[in-house]
Structure formats: C-alpha cells, structure tokens
Amino acid sequence: MKETVYTLTDKIDNDLACTCLSEQERAEIVSELKPLLSKDAIVLAQINPTSGDVRGNALKAFEWIKWAQKLEVNAIVFPEMYLIGYPIGDFIDRFPLVVEENIEWLEALAKKTDDKTKVIIGFVEFNKSKKGKKYYNSIAVLTGGKIERVIRKSLLPNYAEFNDYRHFEPAPVDSLNRITNIGDDKAGIIVCEDGWNDFDFFDKNLYSVDPVEVVVNEQHPDFLLNCSSSITRAKKEQLKHNMLGFAAKKHATPIVYVNQVGSNECVSFEGASRVYDKDGKLVAMAKSYSEQFFIVSPTMGGKIYPLPNGLEKTLNSQKAFTLDHEPDLERTYLTIIQSIRDYFKKTGFKRAVLGLSGGLDSTVSAVLLADALGAENVFGISMPSKITSVESKNDARELAENLGINFTEVSIKDMFDSTRSKFDEVFDSIDAQWDCRYKECFTNDNIQARSRALILWGVANEFQSCLPIATSDKSELYMGYATINGDMSGGFAPLADVSKTKLFALARWMNKNRAIKNAIPEAIIAKRPGAELAINPKTGKPLLAEEALMPYEFLDEVIWRVENLQQTIGDMMQAEFLHEKHLVQEGTPLSKEQKMEWLKKFFRRMSTSLYKWTIMPPSPIVDARSINKAEYRHPVIASKINYNKTTFEEKLQELSK
C-alpha cells in the first residue's frame, strides 16, 4: 500500500498545479489516479500566494480545490495566511478592506465545498472583542458549503522578519476546537509557531504554553496538521526537521506539515511540505522551491523528494566560521533565483539591466538574473571609465557572450568630464564660504559609480517593465563600501545578503552545476576584488578592496560572529580567526595590534554605514541572520555604541572625574 502512495505522488507531482496543462489532460490524470488513492489521502497545497492579492490567491486556491474535489480526497490543506498572503507588513492595519475581502472570499470558497473534501485554509479574522489587537491569524475548515470551524493562532512570533504581534491577538489554546475529522481520522490543527515551543526540545522557550502538548493530551488526535508559512534561512532546515520529528515521536502522533513556497519581497519559503510518522520518521516530503499539489497519506506517508543541499546540511555544519560554503550553495542559489523571479513577477517587471564591470558582484548577479528571468530578458552594460582595465572590459564581454544575455558597451568618460567640470565650478563657490574642504575624498570615485547608475535608471525609464539591479554584496554593505545612488542603487539587490567569500564559492559552484558549464570566465574569479574607481598611489594600480578595507576572509568572519554569536570586540580578540590560522601556517602570524585595528575599523565603518542600510533596495534574505531591514533595524543615530566593553571600575572612575 505504501508503494501505491509513492507511485501516485510521483506521477502527478505538481502537474495538477501546473497551469500549462489543459482541463482535458488534468481530467485524464484524475481518472487514472482516483481509483489508486488510499482512503485517507489528503492534498498538501504547497502554493505561492502574492501578499495583498486576495482575489488572485482565492481564484488560484479554487482551481486547486476543484481538482482535489474531483480526486475525492478527504481534504486539501493550504498554508497559514494563504488568502491574504504572507508577509503583510502593516497593510491590514491601514486597509481593513483587505481583511473584509479575505473574509468574503473565504465565505465564497466555503459555498463551493462539498461534503467529501474538506478545505483547510489560512486567513485573517477580525477580533470583534472590545479587548486586544484588531485581528486573529486563523485557519478555517470549510466543508459542505459552510465554515465548519475557525482555529486561531496562539503563539505569535515577533522577532527578526516576523511581526505577528503587531496585528494579531494571541488566542488561548482551545484544544477541542482544534479538532476536526478528516476522513476517518481525528486531526488536531496547529498554526505554524504553535508547533515551535516544545519544552523538552528547546533549551529556552519564548512562550509559556505548548499548544501541541495541550491538543495531544486533551484530545488524542490521530494526527496533527501544521499549517505554516515558514521561511528558509541558513541552518534552519535541520532544526525544523529535528523538531518536527522529535514532537511526533514524543507524542506518538504523526505530524503533517504544509508550507508555503515562493518569495514575497525579502522573505523566501522553500516549501518542502512533509509527513512524520508516530515514530518521528520522515515518511513524505514535497519538492522544494516549486509549487506542488502533493498527495499524502497522513498515516502511511507518501513520496520523499530529496532536499537541495543546504536545506539538508547546514545546521550542524556551521558551528564555526568556514570558507567551505559548499553545503549551503545550492539552497543559496535556489533562494535567490526564486526571489528574483517572484519579485519581478509580483511587481509586474520582466527585464533587468545591470552594469557589467568584469568584477565578481556584477558577474554573479548577471548569472542569477539570466537563470531567473531568461537570458533574453537581461541587458548587461559595460561602462568603462579611464581607470577601467582592458581585462575588465573583455571579461564583461566574454561573460555576456557565455550567458547569452544582451550586451553593450558605453564609455562614461564624457559624463565624468562634464560632471567634474560643473563640480569644480560649484566647489569653488562653496570653498569661498566654507572652510571645510577635504584634502582627500571619494568625489571622483563616486562620480563614476553614479554616472553608471544614471545610465541604468535611464534605461529603466525608457524601456518597458525593466528594472535596474543593485549589485552590492553583504561584506561591502557592512563596510559602507558601496556608493549611494551608485552601485547600491537599483530596483532589487540580489546579493545583499551574500558575503564576498561565499560569492566566490557560489561563482565556482555555478560554473560547475549550471547546464552551461564555466560561463563565468576564470579570470573574473581569480582576480582580487576592487571597484576600479581610484588608483592606489602606493601601487600605481587600481585600489583593491582588501587594501581599502581588510582581508575578506577576516571581514566575513567578523560578520559571521556578529550575526550568529552576537560577539563584540572583546570576545573576538579572545577567539582565533580562520584568517589567523592561515597566517600562522604561512609563517606570518597576525599581530594583536593589527587584529584590534581591523576590529575597530569594522565597527567604526559599520556605524557610519547604517544610513546606507536604510535606503537599500529590496533584497532576498539568505543567511541565518542579515541586515535586511525586513529583519534587522538599527537606527542611524545609534552610531555611538561602544563595541569595546569598559570595566565597571573604568565607569566609576569616569563618574569620579
């Protein structure tokens, strides 16, 4: 019997969810499959909603519901918040109309349900009480033309990218109401975070109640059904897998978990909906990063699709900083591709234009854009200045040819000259009034970066559905090594949460794993990064980024320690960095003074980069932690934090002065 279930789900995969099939073709699939289904079969609707597009989401759900009804399965289960989309920012606060609409669409869908196939679906509900927040984050069970019951979320995440408690009232755990019959089974419904507070599994718990425990102990369901919108982050998958398996085993109750797929602006959902049996063993799992009409048997399991690298491995493999990014590259690639594709699609854009400098950032961006949007929809423009080397120009051209994207080259020399000449005129006037001109500054560097962005935005003005791309990476954003209205300006920033050392690894990974091998010229990966905006007077060559900043290997470990270990200068002086180990191996150990200097430089530059973070375009969250403003907000004026702890005695002394 288990074999049958496997065959079934293997066969239909996401075909029923695929709009490319005709009614006729789908009907054939249905008639073939129907007699083979196990009697407890249900559909996990691993689906990609658009936030705010209630009508679109409802109509799409209905398409899926119709096929579930034709298959006569016991239920089709949608993710948390499906009807309104997730995340929502704050729009339900300002536009309660959207909530009214999602309720009416829910009621309209309810009218279309029959007695056989229950529809279980996330929506936003008004809180009609005189106390508490305006709304509930709820799941509705629809059957026989009616709303059978509504389950309200109890545990409301409000950290990092989650803001549930801004809008939703936490509901007491009413275990009886969480029970609904699905076929011959009694199912207990859990809403996402409600399943993340096991007191035995976690060392520290955010909430004082575990709804899973309450529901199991009071109602003894045959299985638990967790409707989620759970975001992909580095290191999160292994945690999720361990936790779901642990809870299933602990309560000797199978857990069926359905998750949203797709990206909504900054956050990405990987799907990977699944079933754990009562022994905590994974017995069914949907594909990642694609919609799937996934049929499972809550008691017998289903097909197990393998997870991409990164979803499998990253949790336990990264307790220390490493340059071996390999385990997380496939997930990183898929997350960014999905983010680009969905951002363009959901905002109505189709084409991308970007500057190709022959450097790593623009190169990796171009590959990802080509894979996400199709090479024909990408335009790369090489925009050399007098500092740009012949090699860089050639590398850019070769890359474009290899990728098959559109390409052109245009010199920015004339723009630079006319701008510079106006600057001289303005600066002389100002100099006559203000006695504060810098002796050395980045004015000329920035004219170049800004002239290039001016061209890219010009293209976006002139050609339909075309978005310019910001190519800044995470390492450079921490350092403020990015030009306002220059390379950090664009409609979307695909690499903003990818550090430089990981970008190198990603470039090599793509060369190896894409259909067309080695599209990225080796020269681009081999050369040391530099913006080619200024000449280093010491070398007479274009200034390298590591000369202006610090070694990327060191920098990326600082970032990793800040984000993952919350370390500051004192902690890091105690720790041994990978870069220090490498220098010891090379016989040139790092001095404490140099290390301290780099650490201070890191926090000094970070403090003056906070403004740049606030004006970064939308970008995908990829890492375990990020500086994406959907997750982390640091007031610009909070720039005087002392990242180097003083002692209590020093403080007392300061007060005694």
Add this chain to the structure above:
Amino acid sequence: MKETVYTLTDKIDNDLACTCLSEQERAEIVSELKPLLSKDAIVLAQINPTSGDVRGNALKAFEWIKWAQKLEVNAIVFPEMYLIGYPIGDFIDRFPLVVEENIEWLEALAKKTDDKTKVIIGFVEFNKSKKGKKYYNSIAVLTGGKIERVIRKSLLPNYAEFNDYRHFEPAPVDSLNRITNIGDDKAGIIVCEDGWNDFDFFDKNLYSVDPVEVVVNEQHPDFLLNCSSSITRAKKEQLKHNMLGFAAKKHATPIVYVNQVGSNECVSFEGASRVYDKDGKLVAMAKSYSEQFFIVSPTMGGKIYPLPNGLEKTLNSQKAFTLDHEPDLERTYLTIIQSIRDYFKKTGFKRAVLGLSGGLDSTVSAVLLADALGAENVFGISMPSKITSVESKNDARELAENLGINFTEVSIKDMFDSTRSKFDEVFDSIDAQWDCRYKECFTNDNIQARSRALILWGVANEFQSCLPIATSDKSELYMGYATINGDMSGGFAPLADVSKTKLFALARWMNKNRAIKNAIPEAIIAKRPGAELAINPKTGKPLLAEEALMPYEFLDEVIWRVENLQQTIGDMMQAEFLHEKHLVQEGTPLSKEQKMEWLKKFFRRMSTSLYKWTIMPPSPIVDARSINKAEYRHPVIASKINYNKTTFEEKLQELSK
C-alpha cells in the same frame, strides 16, 4: 506655598540642565533656591538621550543627579529607557553588550547616590528566566549607594512606531514592588504604556489589565509617577491630557508624568512633563521641545508653561479634513526643527546642502534648515536647466538672501547634454535587441533631477560634515511624484510627512512668526507647484503638478482619509470632499466619474510608489499617521490590493465562471 513653587521653577527653568553655565553660576542658583524648596520637591529630568550612546547618556544623567543632590530634593526622575536611549530598533538583539553596558552604568550611578535624593531611571534589564523574551523594559530606583528596586513594564506597545514586544517580556503587575517612598510620600511607579489602558476612558483596550488601577487599589499610593518616552503626533496631546487628568481624578491620586524630549531619527518627543492633582487638574507642566530640569511638588504642583499651538488644540479640531492647518503649524515647525537639529548632532553632521528650485518644497526646507542649523551652515544651490524659468531662478536667489544662507547658481545644461548623448548611444543598442521602448517617458525629466542630486552628493563628498537634503513632500511621495536618485535622495528628508496644502500654510505661518518676517518671497507661495522638468504640450508651459496628478486639495484629503479613517474607494465615493464643496460654490460641481477617476489614480499611483517608500531617507514623523518606514511598512510586492471592494455575489460569480 504654591506661589513659591511656581517662582522656583520659573527661575531655574532649564538653567541647571544648560551646559553653558559655569559650576560657579549653578552653585549660586542652588544656594539661592535650596531654602525655598517645598519639602516634597522632586526633579523631573526632561532630558534628550541618544540611542545606543549609553556612556554619554549616563554621564549626562550624572551631571543632573549631582545638582539634584545639591538641592537635596527627594528624587530626580528620568524617562523610560533613558540609559540606552529610545527607540532602539533591534540593536539590543544583536549586541547584548549594549545591555551589559547599561547595567554596569546603572550600577555605577547607584554607587553615587546618597540617602536623601532617590534616582529613578529607565534602563534595559536581562530576563534571566528560561522562558520568554530576552529583556525587560525596566525602571530602577537608586538610593544610598544601591539599587533599591526594579519595576518592569507590563504593557508593551507594538504598533506603529512602537516595537516593545519584539524584545521585551511583559511582566505581571506586581503592585507592591511598584511602591517606593519619596520623601514622606508613597509613590506608585508606572512605565509609560502601563498608564494607557483605563477601561473607563477607552472604548477599546489593547490589554486586559490596567496597572494603574491595580496599583491604586492594592497599595493606595500618595501619588503615581509615570516614566515615559511618549512621542508627539498630531492629535495626540489632547488625548494624553484628557487621559492623565481622567485617571488622576478617577483614582483621586495625583499623577506625575516625566517625558523624554528630543528627536531620535524619525520619532520626536516633545517633553511637556507634568503633574495632575487628585482632582485631575493640571498643576505643573514643563516647557516643550527643550531639556528641562523641572522642579515640582507632587502634591502642590509647580509652574505651568504654555504648550505650543498644536500640542494644545489638534485633537478635537480635526475630525474632518480641513485646509486650516493653523492649529498644528507651531508643533509641526518645532518638531521638524528639533528633528533636523538632533539628527545632525547625533550623527555628527553640521552642514546641509540643498537644491533651491524656487519651488515650495525646497523653499520650506531651506527655512527649516536655516532655523535648525544656523543660516551659515546651509548652502542653497540653484541648478537651472533649459526649462527653468527666470522667475524661479530669481525667487531662489531672493530667498537665500532673505534667509542669509550661502548660495550659488550653476547650470546643469552641460551635464544634461553629455548624459543625453550617452543615453542615445545606449538606447539605440538596446532598441536593437528589445522591442519595448516607450513612446513617451520621463527619461529627460529624470536626467535633470538626477544631475542635481549628483551635484549635491558631490558636495557632501567634498566638504566635511555636510549632508544633502531630500525635499520630497508627503503628497508627492504618495503619488510617486519624486525621482529616485533625484529629489527624493538625500541624507535627511525634513518634509516627507508634510502634505502640500499644509506646506503652503506652513510657509505663510513662518513668514508671519519667524523673527525675520516674510523671508519667503510671496511669489513662491503664490505660484502653482510644478517640477519644471517637462513642458506641458497643451499649454506650452512647464507642466504643473496638479495637471500631472490631481488637485492637491483633493489629493491631501484622500491621504487624510486613508491614514486617519482607513477609508478606501467605496467609502470615499460616499463622502463629500472639501474640494467638492468648493467646486459647488464655484458653480462647477465635480462629476462622479471624475472623482472615481482620481480615486483610482490615487491607489494605482500609490501601489507603484511603494518601492520609493522603502528607499526614502530618514525623515521626521509629524502627522497623526505617516508612511515613514519606522511606522508603516507595506511590502512592494503587495501592489495588487483591490482598493475598490467587490460584493459577495460578484465573488461567487467569479468562482462560477
């Protein structure tokens, strides 16, 4: 005796808080005042902290504490979160070091306390339990060299600009622990929002407990002491006044309220610390918008400084949209001035540079900058293109002369020409590959706006501590009528929460109320707004904003209805707009079709402007509601919201297709 108290506070005002006084001068004030103080005198430290600058805040507090000790008052009371600053964004999550530091500074300050003068001060505390959030938002009572007790906040606001619940665990109301003796009185301590949940005062309550009621009923304090960081918003002051007075009277207990002053990035605190007697009557109130070492008697009151217009009047006066912005202009002016001044000071900037177009936005910005930073620290640059009229150039120059700010003029014609010529080259290349060129577009308009921003950012690169200013206003931001990397780009955007009709009123108000009258040339206020970036083919003159958008009077009312009444198209079609009344008076009533067209245009343009909101520079929140991203976040991809409700029947029909 009451007279004495008045005289005292009147005399010292904020002199003791003023760093311009010598130790000698302050000592003289102290010796003169001390014998006159009532025996229950306490100091309300209405003070301006910098978020994250724990050391700076602690040292400043200590200066104030020393003077309180010399005066031998019973207590000095600081605002909520004072030591760490407020707001904090998320930095305490990533940098627990800051919290460690604020605890050590608290302990160091405690060591410096004596037995006479208690220090009551807000800080962030670790939650050491294994359950719940990482921190508490707490108030410490320091006395005799020790921490006497710690009071934890129970009600955690998490809406609009507040994010308490992201980081803090709500504490149960422990009424006994909230009691401390101050002189001969028993005081009950309330932390900001803890005082905002009276079940009789509010129709709808966010929380299920009223800590004020619990403390009063269980402990019968002689007075309540509310330590706050309460933000100024249009219409909020009257609510606060009514609520505090109501609670004091209801519980027959005086309420002493101390509030932060100053601006931290987007949010502004007006101060206005105060005392209500047991009959609910206001008996003491500090100045607004300035630091104040404010001595009061909790039982007898103190001096009452008048509030600025706007803090007094706005609540009840704006139940309907009005063009009479007069009641809120003084508050608006003071809020923006304080925001500019504090943003520059706290981020280390000193000078501002802005483009002067001769239009309203740049004009009002220039006046506010001159008043906030000093005219000598402001540089206005007129940057005409071929579309700029002679009148605009002259108006800009005249304004600069009237204000006494620095001024220069530079033509952007050459920059435009060299950019346009490069664009032609690039566009031809792209046109050969992509068949999607617009017939009409904003390319040329935007070259002008972006060339100007390029110059302003160049000045910021070349001259020390100089920030370019973005001049976009709220009406235009809703409409996306602002150029990316152009007029909406800058280090700070003073007008982003001021609508166009209010800007006109503010300009006239400043002409009347500033020391130098009529600095703004009447011609600037009289002319109809237009960006002077393009020619209207119908008139042959520069395109006016209202021709491109809709009448500002109508637009601003739509914004007002969206923000304050959460209305959408259906509601607004039912309502009668002020603009409609005016048109009836003029004998040219507005057709339903035209109204519907404007409303649809509003939401269509707003939906495509969401991206621009995400990359807006920091700007002060001024209105009752705003689109500042510190308060309101709307995902860019949530652009398909249907703002025109459909009926249930229409939905059912769509499902039946």
